[in-house]
Amino acid sequence: MTQQPEWEPKLLGFLCRWCSYAGADLAGTSRKKYPANIRIIKVPCSGRVDSLFIIKALRLGFDGVLVSGCHPGDCHYLTGNYRARRRIAVTKKFLEYLGVEPERLQASWVSASEGGKFAEVVSDVTDGLKGVGPNRLFSESKLDGTEAKAGS
Amino acid sequence: MANKKVSKKDIASLLEQWRQQFAVFAPSRESGVAAFAEWDGKDVSFLDWYRNTVVPPKASFLPPMEEMFRFEKGTEGYNIKPRPEEENKRLLFGVRPCDARAIAIVDMTFKDAYQDPYYLSKRNNTLLVGLSCTNPCESCFCTSMGTGPAESADVDLMLVDIGDEFLIEEVTDKGKELTRDLKEATEEDEAKAEQSKKAAYDRVTRKLNTEGIKDRLLASFDDQGFWEKTAAKCISCGICTLLCPTCYCFDISDEMVKQEGTRFRSWDSCGFPNYTKMPMENPRQEKWRRVRQKVCHKYEFYPMTFDVVACTGCGRCVRLCPVNWDITQVIESVPDKTGVNK
C-alpha cells in the first residue's frame, strides 16, 4: 500500500497496574509529552502477559508491542516480573530468529514514580517502529505487491 | 477403440499442446515434497523419480482450505457475496490408478442427494490423465482393493509404460479429443503394454484379504478390548485421514475482520477428539472409538451405503504414519465373530 503522507505506527502497551500503569498516569498528570500511538491494556502484572497475546497482537496488525512492569524486586506479587523477563526474553529471541524486526517487541521496567522514563520509553519505541515501517508480517501481499487485508 | 502411443521424448511437447487449452498440473518436487504443481513448461524429470504424491489429487477438488463465500455487515444488514464459479479448465497429468479410483469413490458422496457446488464445479472442469505405476511402493496394496497399477477405469486417458514409449488408452470421449493427432498403437505395442501391466501387477507385494470384512466389523463393533489394543499406539494425528484419497471430511469456520468476513471450508479428521465434540458431551472422546470410526467408515459403513470399500490401497497411511499403524494388519486382525450371534 502506498505510504500515507504521515504513517503513524500503532503500538500496543501491556502495562502492569501496580507500577507502569501508575507511571503512565504520572506522566500524564505531570504533563510529560509522549506519542499517542500507544494503546494501553492494563494487566495485573507483567507476568500475566502471555506470548500468545504478543503474537496475536502482531497478527491483528499492531506494528509493535510494549510490555512494561515493575523493576525486579518491586513486583506486587514478588516474582511476576521475573517470570515475565524469562518469557519475554525467549519470545524476543525466537521472533528475531524468525525474521521479525527486534523493534516490534519491546519491554521495559517502569516504576510508579518514573513518569519521565515512561514517556521516554514510549517515544523511543515509537521512533524505533517508525524506523522499521508498518507491520506487513502477516499480510497476504499479492504478487503485484498490493496488500490484502490482514484478515484475508 | 484403437489405442494411441507417444514416445517419452515427446511428452513435453504433448503437455505443451495441452497447455494451450488447459492449466496443466504435473508431479513436481520443487516444494520439497512430491506434489501436483502447475507444470513449468519443460521439466519432465518426474517420469524417472515419480512414484506418488504425498498430498493426493483429491486436494484439487476438495482443497485443504477454500473460501465458501464472503459477507459484509452493512448499515442495513448483511450482504452475502458468493464466490464466482470456477471456469478455468484444468488437466491433472500423472494421476495414479489408486487415486483415480479414490476420486470416483469420493465423487459418490458429493453427488449423492445434495450436489456440492464447490467440489463438483472443480471436478467437472478437470481432466484426469493417468500414469501406470512401474515401481509400486512396499506399502501399496492396490491389487487387493479391486484396482491395480495400470487400471484405467476412472481416468480420461491412461498412459501405460512400454519401454521408451507410452501406450495411451482413451477411456472417455473428452480423453479422445486430447489425442486426436497422435500415432496409432501397433499390435506389438499392445502386447508390450499387457506385459508391462502384468509385471507391475506382480510387483505389488503387500496383500490384504478383505473378504467378509464388512460383517466381521459389524460383529465386533462393540468389542472394546480389540479396538483399544488396535488404537493403543495411535497418536490421533491427522496424517492417515487428511492425506487419504478417499477421506472427504471437512470443517466449516467463519472469520470476521471489522465489518467483512469469510466462511471457510477446510480439511478435518475423525481422528481428532474435537471432531464430534458437543458442548455437553462427546460421543467419540476416547481414542479407540475414533480409530474404530476411521476403520469402520471405510470398510463397513461406506460399503453399506455405496456398496464399495472406501480404500484403494494407495499405502499413504501405512508409509506416512508416525507410529507405523498399518491398516492392512488391523483389517487382518479383526476377530471373526460373525458366527457367534451378537
Added chain:
Amino acid sequence: MEQKLRQEAKALLEHKKVDWIIGFAPGSLKFTATPLITNDKDDTERLVINPFMVNNLADFLTGLEGRVGIVAKGCDSRSIISLIQDNKLAREDVVILAVPCPGLIDLAKVERLVGKYRDELDDISRDGDKVTVTADGQKKEFTASQVLFDHCLACELPTPQEYDILLSEPRPPAPELETSGQNKAKLKETPPAERWRFWKNELSRCIRCYACRNVCPACFCQRCFVEETEPQWLMPIPRWQDNLNFQIIRNIHVAGRCTDCGECERVCPVNIPLRSLTREMYDIVGELFKFKSGMDREAQPLMVHYEQEEAEDSFR
C-alpha cells in the same frame, strides 16, 4: 540386549511391578520399528531393539494410568525426566529400561545418498562408525556422520542418566558435529525479511495434521490453544499465517521441555524443517539460562524458576 529386554519386561508384568510395558515391536515396513504398548505378558516376546527405533515413547506416558515400564533411549529418558519435573508423572510410577543409543539412521539421508527409495534397498547394516547399504546387490559404505539424524549427531546423552534396568554398556556422548546444525546456521546468515519469507513459504505447505504436536512428549496439554474457540486465537484452517503462529506458540510452550529428539521434523508429511525451529529454541534456552531440558534431575522447570540477574538486555 533384546533377550534381556524381553525377560525383564515379562518379569515386570508377571510380578505386577508395572501395569503397562511400552517398547518397540518390528515395523510392518522395511527398516522400521513400531511402538508396542501392552499389558499382556505374552506380547513382550515381540519386543525388539533395532537401529530404527525412532519414536520418542515418552509421549505415551501421559496417556496411561498405573505404573509403566518403558524402553528409553537417551533423548526419551530426558523427556521422561522433564515430564517428572512438570509433575505429569511420578518417578516411582515409571520403570526405565535404558537402551544406550548409538544414534539412529535417517532413512531420508540414505535415500538422498544412494539415490533409491527406502523400500528399494535390500539391507542397511551398521558396524560402529561404518554403515553399509546394499541395493540391487551392490554394497555402498558411508560413515555414521553422513547418515545419522541431525539430532543424533548433536546428541548430549546417548545413555539415560537415570534408569532402573540398564540393557547394555553405556555410551559416551558423541562429539558435537558441525553438520548437525547446518540448515539452522545457513538460515541465520540470511537477512530477516528473507528468513520470514522462508518460513512463510515452508508453512504454506502445512495441512495442520498436528502430527508434530501429537508426537511430542513435551506437548501434553489436555486442551491445546489451537482448539480454543472462546477466544479463538487461531483459525482451524491451514492458512500460512495461522500455521506459522501455531509453530511459534508451540515452540514457546515447549521451551525448556523439548529435548531435541527430532521427531517433529521426521513425522512431518510435507517435510517442513521443524527442527530448525525447535533446535533454535533449545539453543536460545541453553544460551540465555544455561538450561538443558531433562539433563539435571533437580532442576526446576524453566518457566517456573528464575534467577536474580539474567537476560538483562531484553528489558529497557
Added chain:
Amino acid sequence: MTVADTRFFAQGNVYLPHIAVIEKIVEETPGVRTFHFNLKDEKLREEFTFASGQFAQYSVLGVGEAPFCISSSPTRPDHLEFAVQKVGKVTNALHRLGVGSEIGFRGPYGNSFPLDYLKGKNLVFVGGGIGLAPLRSLIWNVLDNRDIYNKVDIVYGARTPVDLCFKYDLEAWDKDKTVNMVTTVDRGDDSWKGKVGVVPKILEEVAPSARESAAIVCGPPVMIRFTFPVLEKLGFAPEQMLTTLEKRMKCGIGKCGRCNIGNIYVCRDGPVFSYAQIKDFVSSEY
C-alpha cells in the same frame, strides 16, 4: 435415503444461508432462549414450508453455524421459532443478539416425524430439558389437528423447576382436557408442588399402554438411553419408539461426515429415527 429438498437453495448453492430477522426473544430459563424470526425475503417467506421434526442451520455470520430444530409448528406459519441453550461459541453469540438483528438460515434439512404413521394412535411424548423443543413442534401440530389422533400423554421433566422450558406451553397443555400433562423435576425446591423424579421413573408411573400407540422421545442422551428400556418394559416395540437425535453438525446435508451413528447420518437420514433403525449402534456410538 431422503431426496434433496432443493426448493430453498440461495442461488443453487446449498451452503449459502438466507438472511432472517429476529422478531421476538422469549427467555425460557436463564440459559435457554426461544427466538421468533422470519425470513427477510418476502417471496421466500411465503413459499417457505417445513415439517415438524426438521432442523435448520442457523448462522451468526462471522462467528459460526449451528443446527437447531424448528420448534414452531408448520400449522402456525406466521413466524418460525428455534430454541437455543447457551453452551458454546455460536450459542453465546446467538444469546448476544437482540430483536431486529439478522441471522443466517439455511434449511429445512433432515426428515420429519411420520405424521401418517402416527394417525389414529395414542401418542406418548417423553421430553427432557430443552429436548421439548422438537417435540413441541409436533405437539402443537397434533393439537391443531386434534381429531386425527387419539390419546395424548406428555411426560416432560427438567433438572430443577427453573430449568423447565416453554412454561406457557406446559400450562396450555395442562388446561387442555384431551391431554394428560405430567411435569416432573429431578430436584424440586420449596415452591415446587408437582412430581419429583427423573423422567424415565415418572414415565413408568404414568405407564401409558403400548397398544395402538407411539412414543416420541427427545432429551439429553442419558435420558434417551434410560427411557428406551422403560418403554420396552411397557410393551412398546422398537418401531413404535421414535426419537430425534442431536449430533455435532457442520454441513447438515450428509457431506462433512461427522454426525454418523454407524452408517446412518443423523443430518440426512434423521434426525428422526425409530429405535429399530439405530438399535445396532446406539449402545456404543451415542
